[in-house]
Amino acid sequence: MLNIERLGFFAHWVDGQRRLCQFRAYSGAGPLDYYSHSLANILVGNSLGSPSMECFGGDISIRFSKTCLIAITGNYSELYVDKQRVEHGHVFLLKEGQCLSLGVSNLYQPCYIAFGSEIDLPVRFNSVEQVMREQGHRYQKIGAGCSYNLGPIAQSLSSTQLADINNIVLPIDYAKLMSKVHKPTKRLKVALSYQAAQIDDVQKSRFLASVYRVTNAIDRMGVRLDEGAAIKCDKTLTSQGTALGAVQITGSGQPIVLRNERQTIGGYPIIGCVSQTSLNLLAYAKPGNEVFFELTTIEESRAHWLCQHRRLQTLSKQIRKVFNIKGEHK
Amino acid sequence: MTTTRFTQYNAYKLNERVYIQWLNERAILLSLSDDCQKELSKHQQNKFVQAYFDALMSAKPSWLIDLVPSYNTLLIEFDALEVDHYFVVDEVRHIDVNQADTHAHQVVHRIPVCFDLQHENYPNDLASVQQHLNITNARFKTTYLKSEYRVFTVGFMPNFAYLGHLPTKLNMPRLSTPRTNVPAGAVAIADDQTAIYPADSPGGWHILGYTPINLLTNQQYQFSMGQSVCFYEINAAEFMRLKALEEQEC
Numbered sequence: 226m227l228n229i230e231r232l233g234f235f236a237h238w239v240d241g242q243r244r245l246c247q248f249r250a251y252s253g254a255g256p257l258d259y260y261s262h263s264l265a266n267i268l269v270g271n272s273l274g275s276p277s278m279e280c281f282g283g284d285i286s287i288r289f290s291k292t293c294l295i296a297i298t299g300n301y302s303e304l305y306v307d308k309q310r311v312e313h314g315h316v317f318l319l320k321e322g323q324c325l326s327l328g329v330s331n332l333y334q335p336c337y338i339a340f341g342s343e344i345d346l347p348v349r350f351n352s353v354e355q356v357m358r359e360q361g362h363r364y365q366k367i368g369a370g371c372s373y374n375l376g377p378i379a380q381s382l383s384s385t386q387l388a389d390i391n392n393i394v395l396p397i398d399y400a401k402l403m404s405k406v407h408k409p410t411k412r413l414k415v416a417l418s419y420q421a422a423q424i425d426d427v428q429k430s431r432f433l434a435s436v437y438r439v440t441n442a443i444d445r446m447g448v449r450l451d452e453g454a455a456i457k458c459d460k461t462l463t464s465q466g467t468a469l470g471a472v473q474i475t476g477s478g479q480p481i482v483l484r485n486e487r488q489t490i491g492g493y494p495i496i497g498c499v500s501q502t503s504l505n506l507l508a509y510a511k512p513g514n515e516v517f518f519e520l521t522t523i524e525e526s527r528a529h530w531l532c533q534h535r536r537l538q539t540l541s542k543q544i545r546k547v548f549n550i551k552g553e554h555k
Numbered sequence: 556m557t558t559t560r561f562t563q564y565n566a567y568k569l570n571e572r573v574y575i576q577w578l579n580e581r582a583i584l585l586s587l588s589d590d591c592q593k594e595l596s597k598h599q600q601n602k603f604v605q606a607y608f609d610a611l612m613s614a615k616p617s618w619l620i621d622l623v624p625s626y627n628t629l630l631i632e633f634d635a636l637e638v639d640h641y642f643v644v645d646e647v648r649h650i651d652v653n654q655a656d657t658h659a660h661q662v663v664h665r666i667p668v669c670f671d672l673q674h675e676n677y678p679n680d681l682a683s684v685q686q687h688l689n690i691t692n693a694r695f696k697t698t699y700l701k702s703e704y705r706v707f708t709v710g711f712m713p714n715f716a717y718l719g720h721l722p723t724k725l726n727m728p729r730l731s732t733p734r735t736n737v738p739a740g741a742v743a744i745a746d747d748q749t750a751i752y753p754a755d756s757p758g759g760w761h762i763l764g765y766t767p768i769n770l771l772t773n774q775q776y777q778f779s780m781g782q783s784v785c786f787y788e789i790n791a792a793e794f795m796r797l798k799a800l801e802e803q804e805c
Binding site: 243244245246247248249250251253358359363416417418419421422463464465466467468469470471488489490497498500501523526527530531534 | 563564565576577578579580581582584586608612615619620621622623624625626627628629630632635636639640708709710711712713714715717771777779780
């Protein structure tokens with residue numbers, strides 16, 4: 226069993242696996258930083274679509290009633306096992322009865338905890354994810370006192386094998402991503418699409434030249450920005466489907482970057498979409514941060530994203546060798 | 556692939572009626588051309604989009620992650636590790652909309668609505684709507700209840716169906732100041748549409764009455780594009796009886 230003793234500000238299960246639900250106005254959901262979520266799963270020998278716990282803010286304390294391999298990625302500060310401080314690493318073997326404690330310093334910046342064991346969770350739309358605003362009173366919150374059944378440990382590791390995993394060099398781009406997490410200015414790559422052609426070139430230039438500020442209105446639905454150039458789009462729209470990362474121009478002319486729990490359709494014009502790799506960085510935005518947009522193409526965004534995925538696959542192969550697991554996973 | 560790039564970013568003309576726009580690494584938007592929108596009524600445009608939606612839902616290819624149909628567009632989200640947008644555009648190009656079977660969606664939901672609940676928990680704008688439209692209570696109800704409304708799309712929140720179109724004489728602009736809370740079950744109108752709020756939420760539509768059906772949990776009333784909805788009137792006693800039944804079954 227996995228027993229939650231303390232769980233900070235907010236935590237929930239993510240797996241990025243929701244399918245065929247948006248036409249019924251259920252959001253696509255998924256982790257804010259897909260890369261860190263994927264990496265945590267790879268580090269414990271899971272497939273990318275396995276659940277991890279996305280945690281925001283505060284102190285987290287989890288006790289294990291059976292041995293379990295865990296990996297932690299994203300933004301966290303101190304880490305303790307049974308009140309003994311451990312050096313920052315990523316993969317740990319928690320033995321029966323041990324307690325993992327970590328601090329997540331900021332309630333806007335997530336960390337991801339993956340478990341090297343099957344976890345018994347209800348599934349809907351092919352996914353374990355729940356979205357609070359969709360469920361109302363039926364939402365099953367994770368919090369202190371919750372317990373989850375763990376399957377048999379998927380991978381049994383010696384300390385040598387554990388050291389091998391922790392010593393495998395993480396992808397360079399992950400180190401780069403984490404180094405940018407705390408920088409107050411974030412550069413987001415955006416590809417023009419949707420109604421960009423109806424926005425004149427002067428306004429597009431102003432949009433790309435502006436430095437916007439992240440407001441307090443930031444959550445898993447979107448990141449609202451202000452203090453930059455107000456964009457005007459005269460095109461009247463009927464509602465259209467909203468893609469992940471869409472930069473919607475609100476009535477005030479200030480942009481909002483739509484995230485994983487966005488509404489599925491919207492009637493405001495959209496100037497383009499932030500690339501997936503930039504969305505992983507945006508996951509760590511907090512109020513007061515500055516954001517500016519840099520133009521890219523969708524082909525380039527796709528190429529970067531596929532490269533990143535290829536690096537994850539390479540890492541996965543190395544780790545699965547340590548685990549002695551055969552076969553590819555996506 | 557016969558495609559013509561034209562004045563939208565990353566957009567390709569698929570045929571005389573449809574163009575496709577690549578939105579990000581894993582989503583494309585199918586839209587109707589300006590000429591097509593002028594030629595077809597809103598109902599026809601929606602049926603046209605529904606044909607593509609139905610074809611993809613029927614085939615459920617392994618690369619399909621999700622679909623978001625709207626009034627006259629269809630967002631297609633695909634697995635970018637399996638296929639690219641060229642592949643998806645080619646698949647969409649081969650869909651024969653004339654063969655599409657829309658009969659599966661000819662479901663008509665009959666929704667009971669009570670116009671007469673007198674309680675502060677059930678705010679109601681019916682009187683002010685009738686005054687604005689200069690229409691009697693009886694005439695309003697007859698006109699509203701005799702129509703069968705099409706589900707154009709489901710959005711805003713789960714099972715919130717945008718239903719249209721209202722008879723012209725019942726069209727109302729949205730509230731200038733939206734309510735901070737519209738109770739679940741509210742049957743409302745705005746512009747040329749009507750809708751039912753499945754859950755409590757802020758809202759700018761005019762409330763006409765309430766349905767006792769719990770649209771979040773009652774599986775018999777899950778709306779989908781292309782279905783139809785008609786309303787019938789019930790009194791307050793019947794509303795309370797049906798609501799109690801719904802709550803038991805929850």
